[in-house]
Amino acid sequence: MEQSALARNVRQVWGRAGTRWLAGLPAVLDEVAADWDLTVGEPFDLSFHYVTEVTRADGAPAVLKLGVPSGDSLRTEAPALAAFGGRGAVRLLRADLDRGALLLERATPGDRLRDLVPHDDAAATAVAAELMRRLHAAPVPEPPDRLTDLTSHALGFDRYLAEHGDRGPLPRDLVARAAGLMRELCASGERVVLHGDLHHDNILRGTREPWLAIDPHGLVGDPGYELGPLLYNPEPDVRDPALTALVPARVEQLADAVAVPVERVVAWGFVACVLSDVWNAEDWRPGDRSPLSRATDIARLLLPRLPA
Template sequence: MTAAPPDLPAPLRLPARLTTTLTHAGPEARAWATRLPALVSDLCERWGLTVGDPYEGGAWSLVLPASGARATGGWPGECVLKLVLPDEYTAAQFRVLDEAAGRGCVRVLASDVDRGALLMERLRPGPAESWDTSPGLIAGALLKFWQATASLAVPPARHKAEGLLGLLDELGHLAEPRHRPAVEAARDLARGRLRAYRPDRLVCSHGDPHAGNLMVRDDGEPVLVDADGTGGCEPEYDLGVVLRSWTTELLAADDPRGMLRAKASELAQQTGCDAPAILAWAGIERVTTGLYLRRLGHDEEGCAYLDSALRTNVRPG
């Protein structure tokens, strides 16, 4: 039985995509949604803010344009208030953003870890998403981000590939029968990245550097939002995430495997990374993202990821 969507009191409105996520994410998430009006009100009073209607598109956070400045804080008049359901990763995510200090990613003005609240600089939408240009722009921002957060690039308690193998085991039943070969291929790729582990090559992963998370400052500098704070991994992981999406382009392409190989080679040259490893991570993430989206009720989008995985299972070599 499908749970009812959270009943969010007026005047605060949840975007449709976030509502779908919270409807399928369990009682804790829905309870968080009902607390949001009071939480936003408290933070506005604390930080001297006025907020507008939420931005659309976020699947797991409420993001509101905000304005107002504290006389002693030096904050700009325009900023952004972001609220996430606090979990085990929240403190790490906030720490990563603080360490980066705006280098390659959004600048944090204030935060409340316990309540999952971030006050950030206001950015402008990035360039139109383009297979030709977006991956290179994201890679440039990642190079700055990795350098800024190098002190946090420590071996994780659990290798990223191990965690994704667990996700494949947990959510594999959500795959349609036609998608099962893609799930098995993703398992093979994840085992390969485990075997290739080298602790001397770790960076602090952004974790979610897709084109929708690329924005620009007023001076035109491209930067990333939504670093997830999941810990150290080889840099090819983040670059694999850069190539994870693009389902429309990949499903329409005559040669999607060649298309991916060419772009992975470009990113490898730009960053000094390994193209086959980039392709492997992209293949793993394409499947796990599709399954996770289906788990959260985004079935059509999730199936597009899985369909594209069937056409692009590019094994290293």
């Protein structure tokens, strides 16, 4: 049951609570499967949650996702999926947050949008933009207290600057610029339900709809934030200049497709790229291998296009 990547990630993020969850995972899987009348199939690639194919009592395919109950991820994913209501995203079929369990629609055939990159990158970007429009049309729940307010992510910049100052892997001025810019963008923007991590690995080919989003983070904030992950994915850990070279065309296409000014796409892209590597650097210590990804390369590419 215990996969090495899953175990490592869960212990790193949730500490002792994660270790206890890993120990109890086989029992929780059996209990939820019995209670919900599920036949358990093969797990998917595992990272921070246990995610497996299941079949419901009526023969319908589904996905069972189990996570640490005390964690925030499933507790924001569930209300985001409920708000989307199956429009552009997989449906939430059942939830038991006290046990950290979500039952989800299975997207079939399930091919990832990343398969279109780079040979048809414009088509992949068009798919993502259309999903974005559909997702952002969802009404914001009132009150939206089960979703995370986007402005809270700006605190990640503050923590980085307080801990690393001028001695971190990311230049201080780059982080400070992103922190101030994010707060400006949030203050001047709209408020919609955001997926929060919409990129090429979280968009799957479906049958009910041509493409469906999975694994939302569940945020409320300005729609421009959604554009950022599309610029540094897929494979952000691969610092491939050919993938970075796709970004200017993506910026122009996204601006046109979602009716956001180019300068705002550039600004949100810069913010999201810096924030991604700020998160990558959370556990970095002097002497460690650099945590920087292609996101930093793209942030530097966008930097000259920011407003003075």
